[in-house]
Amino acid sequence: MKKRYWRCFVCNDIHYGIAPPDVCPTCKVANAYVEITADEARKFLGGGPDTTFAPADFRKAIDRFAAGNEFMVNPDETKVATLLGGIFENEENHGFKFCPCRLRTKDWEEDLRLVCPCNFTIHETYKGVADGECWCGLFVRRK
């Protein structure tokens, strides 16, 4: 099924998915989403506040992301610094925070799977591996 764009008619949250949320996660109103076009979605999102991330901000974001999961950001700070440098260079040069340890294929759908954090929990380097980590090593299984 193809993903589409949806807008909350109360608070203008934008959702991208095959179906809208039953309840808006921001304003908590039920049945609040109406389908909109990609162009409308871009306008709503593009006119919002500047949320530019420096590497330190991204680091905080992935720490918060990992906090509720069975994995954590790698305690090897040197490795993390190298990876964050590559991730941000890739965003500047290639448009997305691509994993520094895998090359993009130039297939749009395929390459979206390389954006950090990727869904590494299904990868062979992590799934079922006691000391598993994502391919690049930014995330490691929590001990």
Next chain:
Amino acid sequence: MAKLLMFHGRECPHCRKMMPLVEKLEAEMGIAFDKREIWHDEANADLMRSYRPVIASKCGGQLRVPAFLNVETSDVVCGEMDYDKLKAWALAQVSN
């Protein structure tokens, strides 16, 4: 002499770890890897993409780095490994 390629990324920690091992192997065995950085050089990236069926099939379905490729035989090994494993792979390539 087998033509051996090493695809690597400048900010890939696995690649950084393998690079001195590759250089040690080159010095010890008198072989050369053609080292291609793939995130800051589009020609190198395109070269790696041209081997996508060969590399991806051995590397979890993806164009992972580091990836070591014997161009003639399409033998591939990827990821971080110890010196002995890398050496065994390289020896197998040059003895074919």
